[in-house]
Amino acid sequence: MPDVVFVAPYFLPTTARFIDAVGRTPGVRLGLISHDPREKLGPDVSNRLTSHLRVDNTLDTAHLVGAVAAIGRQMGGIDRLMGPLEELQVPLAVVREQLGIAGIDVETARNFRDKDRMKSVMARNGLPCARHRLVGTADEVRRFISEVGLPVVAKPPAGSGTRNTFRLNDPQQVEDWLAWSSPARDQPTLLEEFVIGEEHAFDCVFVKGRPVWWNITRYYPTPLQVMENPWIQWAVILPLDISGPEYEDIRQAGPRAIATLGLETGLVHMEWFRRPDGSIAISEAAVRPPGAQFSTLISYAHDFDLYAAWARLMTYEEFDPPERKFAVGAAYLRGQGQGRVVGITGLERAQAGAAGTVVEVQLPKEGQTPSGHYEGEGFVIVRHPETSRVEEAIAAIVSNVKVELG
Ligand SMILES: Nc1ncnc2c1ncn2[C@@H]1O[C@H](COP(=O)(O)OP(=O)(O)O)[C@@H](O)[C@H]1O
Ligand SMILES: [Mg+2]
The missing domain is CATH 3.40.50.20 (Rossmann fold)
Known part of the structure; x- marks a missing residue:
C-alpha cells in the first residue's frame, strides 16, 4: 500500500x-x-x-x-x-x-525547469536547439545580439505559459525593452536566437530510463504568434499517424534529450520547431503533464485516461502504452475587442462544419473576463479516425466562431 x-x-x-x-x-x-x-x-x-x-x-x-x-x-x-x-x-x-x-532528483528537476541550464546541457550533448545566453546587463544583451543577430526572444529563465516572453525585432525595440525592463544580475533574462518554423509538442513517457510512449501535437500557429496577434484563435492538432519519416528526427532527438537531462521515470512535455530547411530545434521540456487541455486531448486520441496513467506511472513506475485510435484537435475560442464576453456568433456554421466530430465543448460565458492568454476563453475538442477530417473541423470552428467582448 x-x-x-x-x-x-x-x-x-x-x-x-x-x-x-x-x-x-x-x-x-x-x-x-x-x-x-x-x-x-x-x-x-x-x-x-x-x-x-x-x-x-x-x-x-x-x-x-x-x-x-x-x-x-x-x-x-x-x-x-x-x-x-x-x-x-x-x-x-x-x-x-x-x-x-x-x-525525480534535484539536478534533474533543475535541468527541466531552468531553460538556460536545459539548453546548455542539450547543446553540450549535440542536441539541436537555439543559441541562448543568460544576460544580466544591457552590455551583455547587446553583445549577444551582435553575435546572433535579430530577432531574438527574451524570456524569464524559468517561465511558463509564454508569460513575459517577447520577440525583439529591431535595434529600437531592443533599446525600448532595455529602457523598460532591463535585466539585472539578480534578475537575469534568457535571450535566444529566434527560431523560424512550425512549432510542435513531443510528449514522452520514460520508465526506468527508457522511452515507452510518445505523442506529437502540431500548433497553429506558435503560442508567441498567438500572443502577438489578439485576433488569432489558437488551434492544435494531434495527427492520427505519428509513425512516419517526417517525425523520425524528433523521435530520435526527443528521447535522447530527455535521457540527457537525467530523467529515469516520468512524463515529459517537450516543445520543438521544424525549420523551413527541414531541420529541427528542441525548444523546451517540462517534466510534468502538459497543460492547455492537452492531457484530455491525448486521452481522447487513445481512448484512455492519461490522468490515471500519470498517477500510476508516478506511483508504481508502470505505464502500458495505449494504442492511438483517433486524430484529435482543439480550437481555443478567444474574445475579440475590449471588455467582457457579451456574445458568441457563428456557432451554427461551425457546428455544420464540424458535424460528427465534436467530443467536448466549453463555451465562453457571458460576462467572463478574458484570460489574456493563448488559451482564450473556452475551447472545442474534436476527434475522428481521419486527420484530414479533424483539420477541416478545426478550420470550420476557428474561422466561424467569434467571441465578442464589449
Ligand atoms: N527561440 C525561440 N524562437 C522562436 N520562438 C520562440 C523561442 N522561444 C520561445 N518561443 C515562442 O515563445 C513561446 C513560449 O516560450 P517557451 O520557451 O515555450 O516558454 P514557456 O515555458 O512560457 O512555454 C513558445 O511556445 C514559442 O512560440
Ligand atoms: Mg512552452
Missing part, C-alpha cells in the same frame, strides 16, 4: 482530476497538501484522502519540507511525492532529497 503525498496550491479543474486519479490508483493511501481548503474538492475526491494539510505557501521550499514531514508523520511514512504544477517541480525534488523519498 504506497503512501502518496500530492501537493497542489489550488484545485483548478485539471488539478482536481489529477488528485482524483491518484486517489483512485489501486492500493494508494493519499495525503494532500494545498492552499485551498479540503471542502473545495467534491465529496468523491475528498472522501478518498487519508490526510489533508492546509498550508500558506507550497512554493516556499523550507515551508514545504516541514509540511511534507508533518503529513508523513500523520500517514506513517511517504513512498511518493508528486504534483503536476510546473513551479513545484524543483521544490518537490528538494523535499524528496531532504526526506529520502524516491523520485
Whole structure:
C-alpha cells in the first residue's frame, strides 16, 4: 500500500482530476497538501484522502519540507511525492532529497525547469536547439545580439505559459525593452536566437530510463504568434499517424534529450520547431503533464485516461502504452475587442462544419473576463479516425466562431 503525498496550491479543474486519479490508483493511501481548503474538492475526491494539510505557501521550499514531514508523520511514512504544477517541480525534488523519498532528483528537476541550464546541457550533448545566453546587463544583451543577430526572444529563465516572453525585432525595440525592463544580475533574462518554423509538442513517457510512449501535437500557429496577434484563435492538432519519416528526427532527438537531462521515470512535455530547411530545434521540456487541455486531448486520441496513467506511472513506475485510435484537435475560442464576453456568433456554421466530430465543448460565458492568454476563453475538442477530417473541423470552428467582448 504506497503512501502518496500530492501537493497542489489550488484545485483548478485539471488539478482536481489529477488528485482524483491518484486517489483512485489501486492500493494508494493519499495525503494532500494545498492552499485551498479540503471542502473545495467534491465529496468523491475528498472522501478518498487519508490526510489533508492546509498550508500558506507550497512554493516556499523550507515551508514545504516541514509540511511534507508533518503529513508523513500523520500517514506513517511517504513512498511518493508528486504534483503536476510546473513551479513545484524543483521544490518537490528538494523535499524528496531532504526526506529520502524516491523520485525525480534535484539536478534533474533543475535541468527541466531552468531553460538556460536545459539548453546548455542539450547543446553540450549535440542536441539541436537555439543559441541562448543568460544576460544580466544591457552590455551583455547587446553583445549577444551582435553575435546572433535579430530577432531574438527574451524570456524569464524559468517561465511558463509564454508569460513575459517577447520577440525583439529591431535595434529600437531592443533599446525600448532595455529602457523598460532591463535585466539585472539578480534578475537575469534568457535571450535566444529566434527560431523560424512550425512549432510542435513531443510528449514522452520514460520508465526506468527508457522511452515507452510518445505523442506529437502540431500548433497553429506558435503560442508567441498567438500572443502577438489578439485576433488569432489558437488551434492544435494531434495527427492520427505519428509513425512516419517526417517525425523520425524528433523521435530520435526527443528521447535522447530527455535521457540527457537525467530523467529515469516520468512524463515529459517537450516543445520543438521544424525549420523551413527541414531541420529541427528542441525548444523546451517540462517534466510534468502538459497543460492547455492537452492531457484530455491525448486521452481522447487513445481512448484512455492519461490522468490515471500519470498517477500510476508516478506511483508504481508502470505505464502500458495505449494504442492511438483517433486524430484529435482543439480550437481555443478567444474574445475579440475590449471588455467582457457579451456574445458568441457563428456557432451554427461551425457546428455544420464540424458535424460528427465534436467530443467536448466549453463555451465562453457571458460576462467572463478574458484570460489574456493563448488559451482564450473556452475551447472545442474534436476527434475522428481521419486527420484530414479533424483539420477541416478545426478550420470550420476557428474561422466561424467569434467571441465578442464589449
Ligand atoms: N527561440 C525561440 N524562437 C522562436 N520562438 C520562440 C523561442 N522561444 C520561445 N518561443 C515562442 O515563445 C513561446 C513560449 O516560450 P517557451 O520557451 O515555450 O516558454 P514557456 O515555458 O512560457 O512555454 C513558445 O511556445 C514559442 O512560440
Ligand atoms: Mg512552452
